[in-house]
Amino acid sequence: MSKRIADLLFPNIDKTPEFYENKYPAREGAGRVTRFAPSPTGFLHIGGLYTSLINRLIAKQSGGAFYLRIEDTDQKRLVENGVVDIITALKQFEVEFDEGPYDEVNEHGAYAPYRQSLRKEIYQAYAKQLVTDGKAYPCFCTEEDLQNIRAEQEKDGSGTLGYCGKWARCRDLTDEQIEAELSAGKPFVVRLRSEGEAGKMREFADGIHGAVSMPENILDIVITKQDGLPTYHFAHAIDDHLMHSTDIIRADEWLSSLPIHVQLFEMLGFNVPNYYHLSPIMKLDGTSRRKLSKRKDPEARVSFYRETGYPVKAVIDYLLTICSAKFEPWRAENPSADSLDFTLDLADTGVSGAMFDFDKLDNIAKNVIGAMTDDEIFAAVLAWATEFAPDFAAFINSDKDYFMRSIPIWHEKRLDIKKWSEVAQLYPYMYNKQYDTSACEMPERMADRKADAKEILEMYLASYDPAADSDAWFANVKSIAEQKGYCIKMGQYKKNPDAFPGSVADVSMFLRVAITGQANTPDLYKIIKLIGDEEAEKRIKNYIEKIK
């Protein structure tokens, strides 16, 4: 192989690897350099958020750098606005970059460009050098050729599969043959001339799995595709070298290509970075577990959490909880600390792939919301509703004071809400001023006491004192109970329920259902004071009507 062939293959490439080595010098400082490198193929997956969060954490806690690199070498899969979608989604979850694209065209950072489609000449300069050095060669095999090779290999039964050894037909083409193919205008890919030895095992270091023993790569993998763009493997080696990534933290699915990547780094003369392969987030599907699927599982999309209104902090905390068992105790000791201040040791990361657990997320979310102030909640609910529930937003805006006053009713000393979509849904009697309770049924145990219900509600209306405070109000409820012969001491009632026609709890329940339409609510007195005496009275009257 020769310089001449290399020139023929890449006639327009005049830069050498040395040029780029000089252009992109090593970074200052000893911090760790990490990156998130997604393909802009649509929405952000929860696993992508997970990975980026961890990368961000590692860079930040070491005083290093974290950058975004767009892997857009597959022209077929590109999606319009794919880059902006990713950046926006990440930003919504507080993942920000030190370097990388801002939007579809602009970017910042000393190692630009950060879009692989813009780095074509860089990859080609290295590919050209590899060809010159005899470490790579052009391959003219068609898809059909490849299929035939595969078919023969399967028949042959030797167990080898793929473009390698004697099957690699273009590996030993002479310069003359190559020139002939080229002048015939045949398209080509460039393949690495693998130096791996068949069957030879080797240990590869992984910061999460430890030493992983795998066979050396013997495949002559494609490094440059027919369209001149690099494959993932090649771009990874070139970019992470030139951008000086120190730690490659990525999804588990890459573990099996580690031999290829290490080989690439070594043949290119690069230092091999530290690798960490993160376990995927799983889903329990019936009795089997599988990876969260974009198509089947709404929770796979990061946008799902915003739409349903989980607080961003809850999602972040949940992801970190999955990531390291040390996070929860840390959070317990530092309840209000920024999640990014957690010091993560990748060695503590689980190796088996956590099942996504909504119960746990909900629990974290409840506590996050519980710790918020009423003002913060007001802002968060309004922001959520404005984007995802315009009717509810209009309601809030129509009477901000009313909504503000309602928050402590369900927030004070309570953990009722896990996500903002539950607010209007859980308390229709507060947030729907035309709410009609008359169709709502009493709990089953009280359903046959219609006469009592009617009478009690009428007694209540007759004795209602708008000026009464909470205690006086409840004293009145008790007195109604007493007049009806209902037990007013719950302890006593529970010991001997058959001795009474009912209890104060039942009286309260008649009122609760008449006023709210529900059997379970926060403090009734507060609700009445929020919706107003008149509204409460109106609902009770309607309810009495219905009882007939």
Added chain:
RNA sequence: GGCCCGAUGGUCAAGAGGUUAAGACACCACCCUUUCACGGUGGUAUCCCGGGUUCAAUUCCCGGUCGGGUCACCA
């Protein structure tokens, strides 16, 4: 199928050659209580299977089973 990774309650998991095998979520009971929620107390439930090493194995080793990943000119 080849190669790789993994397996501790329902879920997330700590853990060490000898432990009453942590903790969190969920669940259940009780207390508190006008419902629910909150809070409190207590509870049910786990080391995948078979060999080997050892005085001793859930822990180390080897098999198996099961689950996951990967075998592209996709990333």
